[in-house]
Amino acid sequence: MSDAPLELQLRHDLRTAAGPVTMEVALRLESGSITALTGPSGVGKTTLLRIIAGLVKPQSGRIAFGREVWLDTEQKIFQKPQLRQAGLVFQDYALFPHLSVEQNVAFALKKGQDPGRVDELLREVELTQLADRRPHQLSGGQQQRVALARALASRPRLLLLDEPLSALDRSMRQRLQDYLLEIQQRYQLTILLVTHDLGEIFRLADQVVEMETGKIKRQGTPEQVFAKVHSLADGPGLYGEVVSCKIENGQATVQALIAQKIHKFRLPADQAADLVPGRSFLLRYSVDTPVVEVIR
Amino acid sequence: MNTEPLFLTFKLASLTTLILFGLALPLAYWLAYSKFRGKVLVEAIVGMPLVLPPSVLGFYLLLAFSPNHFFGNWIEEVFGLRLVFSFPGLVVASVIYSLPFMVYPLQAGLQALPASLREASYTMGKSAWTTFLKVLLPNAKSAILTALVLTFAHTVGEFGVVLMIGGNIPGVTRVASLAIYNEVEALNYPTANQYALVLFVITFAILLLVYSINNHLFRVRRPA
Numbered sequence: 001m002s003d004a005p006l007e008l009q010l011r012h013d014l015r016t017a018a019g020p021v022t023m024e025v026a027l028r029l030e031s032g033s034i035t036a037l038t039g040p041s042g043v044g045k046t047t048l049l050r051i052i053a054g055l056v057k058p059q060s061g062r063i064a065f066g067r068e069v070w071l072d073t074e075q076k077i078f079q080k081p082q083l084r085q086a087g088l089v090f091q092d093y094a095l096f097p098h099l100s101v102e103q104n105v106a107f108a109l110k111k112g113q114d115p116g117r118v119d120e121l122l123r124e125v126e127l128t129q130l131a132d133r134r135p136h137q138l139s140g141g142q143q144q145r146v147a148l149a150r151a152l153a154s155r156p157r158l159l160l161l162d163e164p165l166s167a168l169d170r171s172m173r174q175r176l177q178d179y180l181l182e183i184q185q186r187y188q189l190t191i192l193l194v195t196h197d198l199g200e201i202f203r204l205a206d207q208v209v210e211m212e213t214g215k216i217k218r219q220g221t222p223e224q225v226f227a228k229v230h231s232l233a234d235g236p237g238l239y240g241e242v243v244s245c246k247i248e249n250g251q252a253t254v255q256a257l258i259a260q261k262i263h264k265f266r267l268p269a270d271q272a273a274d275l276v277p278g279r280s281f282l283l284r285y286s287v288d289t290p291v292v293e294v295i296r
Numbered sequence: 297m298n299t300e301p302l303f304l305t306f307k308l309a310s311l312t313t314l315i316l317f318g319l320a321l322p323l324a325y326w327l328a329y330s331k332f333r334g335k336v337l338v339e340a341i342v343g344m345p346l347v348l349p350p351s352v353l354g355f356y357l358l359l360a361f362s363p364n365h366f367f368g369n370w371i372e373e374v375f376g377l378r379l380v381f382s383f384p385g386l387v388v389a390s391v392i393y394s395l396p397f398m399v400y401p402l403q404a405g406l407q408a409l410p411a412s413l414r415e416a417s418y419t420m421g422k423s424a425w426t427t428f429l430k431v432l433l434p435n436a437k438s439a440i441l442t443a444l445v446l447t448f449a450h451t452v453g454e455f456g457v458v459l460m461i462g463g464n465i466p467g468v469t470r471v472a473s474l475a476i477y478n479e480v481e482a483l484n485y486p487t488a489n490q491y492a493l494v495l496f497v498i499t500f501a502i503l504l505l506v507y508s509i510n511n512h513l514f515r516v517r518r519p520a
Contacts, residue, residue: 055415081418088419094412098434107430108420154420 003031004066006158006190010051012058014214016042023047023058023214029207031066032188034180036201036222039211045194046091048211049160052192053088054081065158087156089164093147095135101146102131108153121149124179140167145176152183161193165200174260177203198226198280198295202239226295227282237282237293245275254292258283267292297490300467301475305495308383308458308471309451312390316398316447319391324402325428343400345393354460357389361461381463386471389461390451397446405439406432438510445506449499 006029014021023044029035037045050056052063054070057078063071070079095104105118122128125145135143144167151159165173177200184191195201201208201222208225210218218225227237240258247253252272255264265283267275271292275281280295327339345353361368361379371377379385409432417427433440455473462469464478472491479488 050415053415053419055418081415082421082423084419085421086419088416090412090416092410092412094410094416096413096416096431096435107417107422110421150416150420 004068004157004190005029005031006052006063006065006192008052008061008063008071010048010058010061010063012044012047012051012056012061014044014047016044016213018042018213021214025211025214025216027209027216029190029192031190032184033206034184034191034193034204035207035209036205037192037194037209037211038196038201039217043211044214045211046162049088049162049192049194052084052158053086053160054079054084084158085154085156087151087154087159089144089147089151089159089161091162093135093143095143095146095150097135100132100134101127101138104135104146105150105153108150110154113154117153121152125149125176141169141172144168145172148176155187157187157190159189159191159193161191163194163196165195166197170260173200180204199239199241201226223282227293237284240281240283242275242277242279242281244277245272247272256281256283265290297487298475301470301472301491302494304383304467304470305452305472308386308390308454309448311387312394312451313398313444313448315387315391316394317444320395320398320402320443324399324406325432327399327403328406343396346396350393350454350456351460353393354389354457357392357457357461361385361388380461381465381469383462383468386458386462386469389457390454393454393457394447394450397450398443401439401443401446402436405436405442408439409435441506441510445502449503452495452499 007027009026010023012023014023021044025044025048027035037048039045047056051058051061052070058071058073060073061071062069062073065084068079069075069077070084071077096107099107102118102122105121106115109115109117119128122131125148127142127145127149130138130142135146138146144164148161148164151161165176168176180191181204183189193204205222208218208220208222209216210225223237238258240256240263243255243257243262245252245254247269250269252267252269252275253264254267254272254275255262257263267290271290274294275292282293282295284291284293323342327335327342358380359365361371363369363372363378363380368379371379377384379388413431413435414427417431418424422430453473454471455477458469458471459474459477462471462474464470464474470478472495476488476491476495479485479491
């Protein structure tokens with residue numbers, strides 16, 4: 001597949017709960033990379049996805065996907081969403097209530113596309129058993145998987161996901177993260193996903209973009225954005241979430257979820273002050289002392 | 297009892313409903329989704345028959361349809377149709393009179409659908425037309441049924457407009473509602489009662505049927 005990065009530069013007025021805000025974003029997504037878009041609610045993440053998909057026309061800007069120009073307000077170019085065909089998974093899933101799971105996915109096929117693709121996708125998102133069900137008969141997590149399968153049906157080159165895995169339990173979420181990584185590599189798919197889950201960002205993203213009131217606040221690899229850069233000797237850290245933390249005689253015993261398993265480790269008590277349950281951290285061992293850095 | 301007025305009433309109501317459905321669908325779609333500023337003006341015009349006394353509407357239609365006026369004259373020359381005191385005239389008048397009863401439920405039904413349904417279909421490369429036929433209409437079934445029934449029932453109940461424009465001609469424009477009035481005028485209460493009862497029972501049966509269909513078959517279930 002040819003190298004087709006997504007490049008965009010936008011200016012768009014947003015009406016947010018906190019009043020009008022001008023969104024100004026310049027971004028480049030490498031072909032075949034996964035970019036996580038994060039930040040508080042109402043800063044324009046969903047709007048950015050909608051602008052890329054062609055559902056919202058920004059006041060000014062330019063969007064190019066490889067050699068295709070999708071938007072150029074100066075040259076009055078605006079490609080309709082039908083022509084861009086970015087796979088978009090909506091926050092409310094947008095499943096068609098009158099169609100079964102199978103029909104929902106089949107609806108997205110292009111003319112002449114092999115209908116066997118539907119079965120294949122349903123197998124991959126583990127929904128074959130539910131193929132005849134209607135959306136209202138499914139759980140939130142199942143609906144999300146249908147939405148994902150449907151967005152992938154026409155083999156888009158760009159996949160836009162608005163909090164795609166938020167309604168899933170931990171094990172299903174992990175399986176779908178693996179699945180996303182697999183299809184991204186198999187099809188050289190460029191993925192932009194909105195997520196608030198740090199674990200997801202560290203597992204999936206090559207690049208993370210943090211937005212704040214319409215602007216990009218920080219951008220880089222997950223470690224660059226969420227952890228202070230240490231000397232190279234510190235090496236990569238382990239990402240985890242605190243489950244419990246007990247302090248006794250100047251020693252803290254921390255139980256934490258690291259790589260989907262509960263681990264226990266000890267720390268000097270002064271390092272553990274911020275480790276309340278639920279907090280995310282990055283754990284590094286420098287020579288023999290563990291160093292914990294809380295992620296905010 | 298002469299069954300002709302009843303037959304005329306149901307013929308008029310069926311034709312009006314059919315024609316209006318074809319006209320109102322594109323109009324309702326436009327009203328539901330257009331961002332055009334002048335839209336409110338069109339919305340207000342569509343709603344006029346709701347608030348205008350039927351005799352006022354009938355009076356102006358009578359003037360407009362008259363061969364002595366431009367529109368009536370033009371229709372007669374081009375289509376060979378005389379719209380005053382004729383059945384085609386009744387149909388045209390009923391279409392205008394019942395317009396909001398068809399347009400408003402359709403418009404409301406379309407607007408009630410989440411915008412993401414349309415948008416999802418667009419991102420899958422489907423045209424606005426395909427999206428309308430395969431996504432929007434099937435999910436607005438209940439609104440469609442309501443619009444059809446309201447239009448039909450409202451046309452059955454028409455009196456003022458048909459009297460003004462149709463002129464109460466037996467076998468041509470004397471629909472059931474006019475026949476009832478005639479019989480009452482002639483102090484023929486038993487016959488009037490027969491007409492009235494038939495209208496009452498049939499319209500009630502239609503409504504009952506429709507609302508039970510709406511409740512059982514088309515209950516719109518959205519994903520939670």
